[in-house]
Structure formats: C-alpha cells, structure tokens
Amino acid sequence: MKKLLFLSLLFVCLTVCFGACTKRDKLLNNTMILQIEPAEDLTLSVGDYKELEAVIKNIKMENISEPVRWSVSCNEAGDELGSFSSKTLKNTIFTAEERGKGTITLFCQGVTVSINITIS
DSSP: OHHHHHHHHHHHHHHHHHHHHHHHHHHGGGGOEEESSSSOEEETTTTTTEEEEEEEEETTTTTTOOOOOEEEOTTTSSOEEESSSSSSSSEEEEOOSSOOEEEEEEEEEEEEEEEEEEEE
C-alpha cells in the first residue's frame, strides 16, 4: 500500500514538474523570438501615426501570447516623442507628438527589441 501511494505521489510530482517545465521553456529568452512589425526604422511628422504589432514566437516558430510593454524615448527637451493607443497590447498605434530622434522599444518576458524613430 505504501509503495502504491509513493508511486502515485511520484507520478503526480513528475506530471506537475514536466507541465511547468514545458510552459517555462516557451518563455526562456533563448527560445523566444520577438520583433516589431513593421521591422524598419520609422520617419514620421508630428501628428502622424503608425500601426505597430508585437510578433512573439517560440523556437518552433509558433505564435505565442505573452504580456508586452511598449515604450518610446524622449527628445532633448525630455518630452516623450509620442504616445501609444495601448502600452500593453500586442497591436498598438504610435502617434508622433514631439520632434526628435529616438527609439521605440518592445519588452516581453525579459527580452527587448527596438526600432529607431525620427520625427520632424
């Protein structure tokens, strides 16, 4: 009876551990591909906007859904170059608000990717 209980507990522990490890593998930095679409640098005028998409894939090149955060750098005067329709959704719209050069950065699970932006 004790042997059966031990084997049952071992089976449960291994199942939970394997399931957690499988999920964790999808999130490891070296197995996640993160990019901003469109992937090219942006040149906008004040008031212009551009739709941006966070593309997140696992090592098998399958799309995965993970939380993201968008940010934009500031100009020389300390003002953010623009704003996002959502800083936490995969699809967002960036609106250029201040002149200057900087970067738009996407953060996801410890991985970052950036594109350059010039606003005139």
